[in-house]
Amino acid sequence: MVAATDTATAFVEFDRVQKSYDGETLVVKDLNLSMPKGEFLTMLGPSGSGKTTCLMMLAGFETATHGEIRLDGKEINNIPPHKRGIGMVFQNYALFPHMSVAENLAFPLEVRKIGKSDREAKIKRALDMVQMGDFAGRRPAQLSGGQQQRIALARALVFEPELVLMDEPLGALDKQLRETLQFEITKLAHDLGITVVYVTHDQTEALTMSDRVAVFDDGRIQQLAKPDTLYEAPENSFVAQFIGENNTLEGTVQNIQGDRCEVRLDDGEVIDAKPVNVSSVGERTKVSIRPERVETNRDRLQEGAHTLKAEVLEFIYMGDIFRTRLRVAGKDDFIVKTRNAPDQARLQPGQQVEIGWLPEDCRALDA
Numbered sequence: 001m002v003a004a005t006d007t008a009t010a011f012v013e014f015d016r017v018q019k020s021y022d023g024e025t026l027v028v029k030d031l032n033l034s035m036p037k038g039e040f041l042t043m044l045g046p047s048g049s050g051k052t053t054c055l056m057m058l059a060g061f062e063t064a065t066h067g068e069i070r071l072d073g074k075e076i077n078n079i080p081p082h083k084r085g086i087g088m089v090f091q092n093y094a095l096f097p098h099m100s101v102a103e104n105l106a107f108p109l110e111v112r113k114i115g116k117s118d119r120e121a122k123i124k125r126a127l128d129m130v131q132m133g134d135f136a137g138r139r140p141a142q143l144s145g146g147q148q149q150r151i152a153l154a155r156a157l158v159f160e161p162e163l164v165l166m167d168e169p170l171g172a173l174d175k176q177l178r179e180t181l182q183f184e185i186t187k188l189a190h191d192l193g194i195t196v197v198y199v200t201h202d203q204t205e206a207l208t209m210s211d212r213v214a215v216f217d218d219g220r221i222q223q224l225a226k227p228d229t230l231y232e233a234p235e236n237s238f239v240a241q242f243i244g245e246n247n248t249l250e251g252t253v254q255n256i257q258g259d260r261c262e263v264r265l266d267d268g269e270v271i272d273a274k275p276v277n278v279s280s281v282g283e284r285t286k287v288s289i290r291p292e293r294v295e296t297n298r299d300r301l302q303e304g305a306h307t308l309k310a311e312v313l314e315f316i317y318m319g320d321i322f323r324t325r326l327r328v329a330g331k332d333d334f335i336v337k338t339r340n341a342p343d344q345a346r347l348q349p350g351q352q353v354e355i356g357w358l359p360e361d362c363r364a365l366d367a
């Protein structure tokens with residue numbers, strides 16, 4: 001399921017990497033990942049899925065139990081952290097509280113034996129990059145959360161690393177500040193041409209910031225793809241559920257031919273779907289349909305659309321869109337999202353309707 005590694009252009013590579021902390025359970029099971037220079041890649045996944053562990057192995061604070069990690073073609077398993085040329089930003093900022101902002105930024109430069117005048121120029125440049133040029137003399141405690149995170153970012157960038165790792169850097173900030181910094185971080189990364197491995201469990205953040213997203217679960221990459229592919233073409237039920245909102249109908253494969261299959265839903269209804277990871281008749285499947293791909297207005301149905309009877313349970317007016325909950329195929333949690341348009345009906349609870357979708361928008365995934 002992981003994209004084939006292209007060793008020739010890879011800047012960061014995980015090659016069959018496993019990690020166990022206790023010698024028994026593997027928390028990273030078989031990680032293969034290959035990133036070109038300049039890419040912004042996000043590791044997204046639920047708590048405990050192994051994201052931080054992967055970042056720590058790449059940074060050199062943890063060692064891989066098996067496999068190889070390569071940076072720019074060189075194996076780095078035995079290179080100490082400060083010699084890897086990697087900048088790091090953590091969720092809790094991890095600034096040195098007894099040092100001023102300038103001293104915090106000087107630290108990674110001193111470790112790398114950079115002379116005083118050079119240091120001052122680099123610190124000024126890094127602070128200007130994050131618009132904190134006036135704060136060099138302050139202590140971390142005299143800064144707001146967002147300002148501290150900007151300093152942490154400047155400290156990670158000050159020695160001009162080619163690779164920057166960020167572990168939930170915006171997790172402690174409020175929504176608005178998070179969105180501002182999301183934009184600033186991606187812009188900085190692209191302007192400076194640095195390669196970024198970013199960790200989050202916020203899927204919107206992952207989709208909006210990244211060139212590619214690796215969806216983690218249970219120590220494995222479930223899918224590694226561009227944001228639109230991940231959302232529109234999830235390869236398995238976990239990814240379909242984890243990324244965005246998703247309707248799931250359960251059933252059994254009744255017939256497969258090429259890129260179409262028939263699925264008998266558990267209430268007896270038969271629908272057409274696109275077989276994604278089902279391969280044989282009789283197999284159980286979860287059929288996945290995005291809420292915005294469902295049409296409730298018969299006049300708008302495209303040719304070839306499949307229709308099903310449904311009962312409206314709830315209608316929520318959200319301004320730009322309508323969010324309608326329906327009973328479909330015996331399930332009460334079927335969601336349809338429609339754009340607020342003059343010809344789009346505002347359905348009433350209790351109403352019986354016919355809904356429809358195209359078979360190619362209906363993906364038969366693993367059960």
Ligand SMILES: Nc1ncnc2c1ncn2[C@@H]1O[C@H](COP(=O)(O)OP(=O)(O)OP(=O)(O)O)[C@@H](O)[C@H]1O
Binds near residue numbers: 027045048051053054
């Ligand atoms: N130092 C450690 N010693 C033992 N087990 C650890 C250690 N660090 C992490 N683990 C375990 O490894 C697994 C993966 O943890 P990890 O921190 O990589 O997850 P994560 O995906 O970053 O989760 P979160 O979103 O909560 O930060 C978890 O089961 C965790 O309990």
Ligand SMILES: [Mg+2]
Binds near residue numbers: 051167
């Ligand atoms: Mg973590």
